[in-house]
Amino acid sequence: MEKDSSQSGTTKRRSTSWLWLAAAIVVLIVVGGSIAYFNHKTNKTTVSSSPASKKTYDLVSNVNLPMLITVNTRQQGDNIGNITTLQSDGKGNYTYTLFLDGKPINTTTYTPDALYVCKGTPTACVKYPPDTSSNDFQPTNYLYSTDIIKKINALKTTAYQGQKPCPIGGGTCDVWTYSVAQSKKTDYVNTATKRLVTVIDAGHFGKSSITSKITYQYQDEHINVPTNYTDAPAEPQASPDMSHR
Amino acid sequence: MLLTKLKKIRLVIVSKASVAGLALAMPVILMAGSASAASWCNYNSINGHGYCMSTQGGRVTACDDPSGNHGGGSCFTPYIDFSLRSAGSPGVSEISADNYTGCVGDYGNDSSNASTDLERCPSAGNAGWGTKQLASACSNPLGSGYQFYNVHWTAFVGPQDFFSGAKEYLNKPTAWCFAVNPYV
Secondary structure (H helix, E strand, O other), rough: OOOOOOHHHHHHHHHHHHHHHHHHHHHHHHHHHHHHHHHHHHOOOOOOOOOHHOOOOOOOOOOOOEEEEEEEEEEEOOOOOOEEEEOOOOOOOOEEEEEEOOOOEEEEOOOOOOEEEOOOOOOOOEOOOOOOOOOOOOOHOOOOOOOHHHHHHHHHOEEEEEEEEEOOOEEEEHHHHHEEEEEEEEEEEEEOOOOOOEEEEEEOOOOEEEEEEEEEEEEEOOOOOOOOOOOOOOOOOOOOOOHHH | HHHHHHHHHHHHHHHHHHHHHHHHHHHHHOOOOOOOOOOOOOOOOOOOOEEEEEOOEEEEEEEEOOOOOOOOHHHHOOOOOEEEEEOOOOOEEEEEOOOOOOOEEHHOOOOOOEEEEEEEOOOOOOOOOOOOOOOOOOOOOEEEOOOEEEEEEEEEEEEOOOOOOEEEEEEEEOOOEEOOOOOO
16 A cells, blocks of 8 residues: 555654754753863863963972971861971971970971981980981972972962962962862962962861961071980881880 | 654663763762862872872771872772861861771770771760871972871871881871872
8 A cells, every 4th residue: 555655754754853853962961961071070270261360370489498387287177276387497407396285396307417306395306317218298398499380380270369468477469279189279479579478278188178377487597406315216217116015 | 663663762862861961960960069089198209109098907007009099009908098087176186087987096005006006086085095196287289288296106197118018107206298199
């Protein structure tokens, strides 16, 4: 029997329209989902389209400047936190001090020739050979070399946030933000001197939120190298296995 | 019949596309606003390996993770993430193991043993020996990291040395920075 050609033509047109509609929906969902996924994957910080957001991350290296660095680390919900300081004489000597209830409880003095750890009441000091253990805790972790500055400038997430009052020392600061690892960092650079004055590190340790405020005060610092000490074993990182006592 | 078949095909295409689109969008939904898990490691500046806080044989140990991101080290089995929790006083924290009940403290709760395992750290009441730490930021500007000063031992938390399976101790004389990917 001959088919009714008009009916079969209508059916064909209708089914073709549905196929096009389905294909369009597929494209929309896939493209939309892809855009959302890759936008998050690149961890982009919203960057203003204004010319100011393109401003180069610009500050002077502080590696060779004498200064006092204060680090205040606070867990979420803790309004006080704890304090450590790093004094630098700008010549490669440093003193790293921990405070508890406002009092110094442990001091490590780093010099090119030796390392001194002082603690206790009365204070007792132990002298170690210079730390060559490749340990990644170094006083220079808090310093901004020209290499570090270049790398921060090259990060995709680095964004200029405009000028704001400096958190310490008065004056106006250029402010940049960037994200690395588990932290979002906000750097305040004095507009007049181009010196870094404050870093706010908003980070996480696992599920815990932690905020650290690191301030830089550029001033002469004298590093007191202990003269009353006892010598320690040659390996500065060795610890006795207490279970064998 | 042809129309019916085409309708069925259309439905399959649309439903699969919906699932695909949703699957692509889910990472955004899941990751938005939450900290991702990470290893907290002491990085050897010579070989670039991260020696990451984990557990092995009932002890808290350092696990060599060449990738520095939950991969590679056999001592990661079972894998453990750590977080900080308040110990009740300003500035004082406990390092808690996310998958297990307990915080890094004196091995066997022995106040004379500075090696570590996971000890009790209730939100109220007495915690185990050596579980209280003072945490302080220590990473370079391109990383995230914290060092821990143990209140009981008046010394730093750190591994015996840079090798996989090294015990973590609470009485290291100098600071060790537990960091995430400090090298860019």
